[in-house]
Amino acid sequence: MLNNKIALITGVGTGIGLATAKRYLKEGAKVIGVGDYNKEFDELGENFELVKCDVTNEKDIIELVGHITKKYGVLDILLTICDKEYRGKISEVSGETINQASKHILTAPILLTKNLKDLLAKSTLASVIFDFPVSAFMMDKNYLESIYNMALADYVRQATAQLRPIRVNGVMFGLIKDHFLAKEDEDRFAKTEKKETMIPSQRLGTCEDVANLNNFLADELSKFFNSALIPVDGGYYTTNPKSMGNQL
């Protein structure tokens, strides 16, 4: 249970973000969401608030910290989910895309952690969770986001060492249905569905699968978890001989 815990979720407009917000609310938490508007937010009730903030901009983040300090005085859970994708070949990349990917995938969690650590330190059992794709460990077409996600995986360990006793963990999700809600094009979805038989669990993941793990890591039951990188991918990347995910 997350009774009266205060949670900040970035990327709350993605499938995983929304599913996790719903779950945290069901467990009794108050949720501050940052992300693209989704009409389902209107149904989430009074314990949910959507806050406008460019999480790649430190000035904006400092304003957000001011808001949380004033309204709640504490933060128990920080969960970041990148709500952008960066795909394309090495030969096609531009400096602008590199900057954008770096900002959204890496700068945002790092600056949020830096500016929120004092509010997290006021919690009796603070939990920082970074959600990112386990495909970061695989040779894949989306190499650009992979290299920054790999760096984020390392940041989980660096942050654990420096922020004690705040706990920091990573959730590495596999092929998840409906994560990028509106952005999902049908061709790609059909291709992904074909992979189902190649997944040891024989199905694609759901946003709820990831939300379940986000909930466990926010809960007291997992209080000894720290610096863990936990895949939730049905075994697709973790057992794939071509993936460095087989080291997870």
Add this chain to the structure above:
Amino acid sequence: MQKLKYEGYKVLIAGATSRIGLSITEMFIREGATVIGLGRKFENTTHLGDHFIPFKCDVTDLDNLQLACDKVKELFDGKLDVLINSAGIGIHYSPTNIISDKFDFAFNLLLKSSVMMTKYFYEYLYNAEHKAPVIIHVSSIGARTIVSNDILYGMCKSSLNLYSKQCAGGLPGIRVVSLSPGPFITPIFAKSRTPEETKQVIQYMGTLIPSGRMAEPSEIGDLVSFLCSSEASYINGCDISIDGGMLTQHS
């Protein structure tokens, strides 16, 4: 009355009689499961009640395993929801004082027992009544680090993690996960120490860990409770470390 989380579940646990295995067994009993516990001595399990079925078994002995197999067939009607291997002891040898017999002993106990148990019991798991069978190999954070004067334990446990992934790929429909605990509080710390000294050692160990303390064995039970549930139904083929962040510390 509300239904217990694992009511009606049929669980087999090797190494059920002490430390991590015992805490996992206690969790399942508390949540309503019936547990066949394999072990050598059962003086620590008398509090577990009727739903705990002790079965004396040396898991490195294939004839013994066959008898355990017959027992599961007889008592559980050839059905198993959860198989857990937590059998093991510390076996401390360095590259220079290693003995051939101890090498065989370590690999038989810490690795081969899991391999053979999987082979003996996987069909029962496919018959699982609750249709979501799980195998959990209890590994160790020792699988992810290098301890030069304790070579066998790390070798066996890192192989076990690999084997766990091989199983996840090779047994579709059964989830196979290994878990790697870091240091946790066991009676071993109290051995040949006064209560005050024990407290000091446990406190000192805590300072080496970002979470500021060692784990209680019951926290491993809580993790298994999560991993065997539908909440974790998409977690498969991976190793889950629960070490309080210990491996992030400078040496």
